[in-house]
Amino acid sequence: MAAEPPPRTGPGRFPAGWWRRRSLRFRLTATASAILALALAVSAYVFVGVLGRALAGTIDDEVYQRAREVVALADAGRLGDQIVTTDNTIVQVLDATGRIVNATPNTDRLVPLLGWKQRETAMRSGTPLFLDGRPYGIPGPLRARVLSADAGxxxxAARSFKEVQSSLETTGHVLIVGTPLLLVLLAAASWLVIGRTLRPIALLRxxxxxxxxxxxxxxxxxxxxRDEVHSLATTLNDMLARLEVADARQRALISDASHELRSPLASIRLQLEVALSHPEGQEWRETAEGVLEDTMRLSRLAEDLLALARLDEGRPARREPVDLTALAGRAAERHGVxxxxxxxxxxxxxxxxxGRVLTNLVANAVRHATSTVVVGLRSEESAAGDAGGGMAVLTVTDDGPGIPAEDRERVFDRFTRLDSARSRDDGGAGLGLAIVRETVRAHGGSVHLEDAAPGLRAVVRLPLAASGRASRPAPGPQAGPGATAGRATRGGLG
Incomplete structure (x- = not known):
């Protein structure tokens, strides 16, 4: 089957497509050269026009000056039969009948330069005019002025315009030859300058x-x-640094997750291998309970990893009113605190x-408390007292051994457990507080740990909804009595 011909793009689209396929250096050079060519052409045109008007004005002034001198001599009666000029100006003096009575040696004494109607028109307008000098044996055009004297x-007065015309032609020839050469030089300079300017971009690529x-x-x-390319390179390097941090964080997460998965998997494998090796003396219910416990540990770890993955994707938290008082009350009742x-x-x-934030904080406090865990909730108005600046302050306090001040920020890192917690069976994987911080940040709040003397207090601050105002804590407990937990040293914040 024959190949189909390429679709026609139309006569108007081919140049645009061809132009877009050119390199940036070519397009910038071509654009700059086109603008330079237009600017040089306009400049040359204006230059020649201005030069021509300037030279013509000079000749007009000289011709007018000679004509005024002759008029003054004629009015004073001191004009001889021949008029002598030093600048090759042609002068004719005509009487009232149009007969030449005085003239310079370089002009005709019989035929006037201008006819009667032309002289009348020139005297009324008072402006110079061009006339052909060839009938009078003068090559090229003449620039003439007509003035009136006494006695009609x-x-x-006229002067050859040939010199000006030659000067303009010479200037035009120079511009015709020199402008393209100048344009080529400027295009080559633009090509080099643009190439050198784009060189850092090529190095970046x-x-x-x-x-x-x-x-x-x-x-x-x-x-x-210190230009835009420098700013671009700096920004890209900052991006690479952030990507390296994210990559290192991801690799650490994979390594820590693999390490956490090995223990329950190894325990499950060991229990099953022992049970299968000695089936006659095996207590299968006890084996099933052990495997179930390790499976639940794997399930919790998988849920925590999925929660962190969802938070890392930056998905915005749902924005709906949440009764934090009721939510905290249920969490306290569920854990008996x-x-x-x-x-x-x-x-x-x-x-x-x-709810997951509350569960993680309360469960962690119960795990490490000596005798008492208290869940507190209050509201704080902003310093300015505006309607939208209040904060809900949620605290979970226990009377356990606490955490040293230098470790209170570190425990929010993923898979971070203090040394004493690694020997605890219920210490968790070290993801609980990491999930708490990421979730609170996604809700526009903050969380930190502080000394409760004795024990530890987790403080969560969340922006209040418009109607979420409360005055003071309700007296007395709202849940069961204080819970008593294990007395091991705190560390497994999971």
């Missing part, structure tokens, strides 16, 4: 091409000039995500 006499997916700490070359909750506090967000 007329003075006609080559540097980017050399960066591979496995490269470490690679950066693009930054030009010395004390609640000191101000009524009617409402925030905007996702109830499931905020």
């Amino acid at each position: 006499r007329t003075v006609v 080559r540097g980017a091409a050399e960066i591979s997916g496995t490269a470490r700490a690679r950066r693009l070359p930054v030009p010395e000039a 004390t609640g000191e909750l101000a009524p009617g506090i409402t925030v905007y967000g996702d109830a499931l995500d905020l």
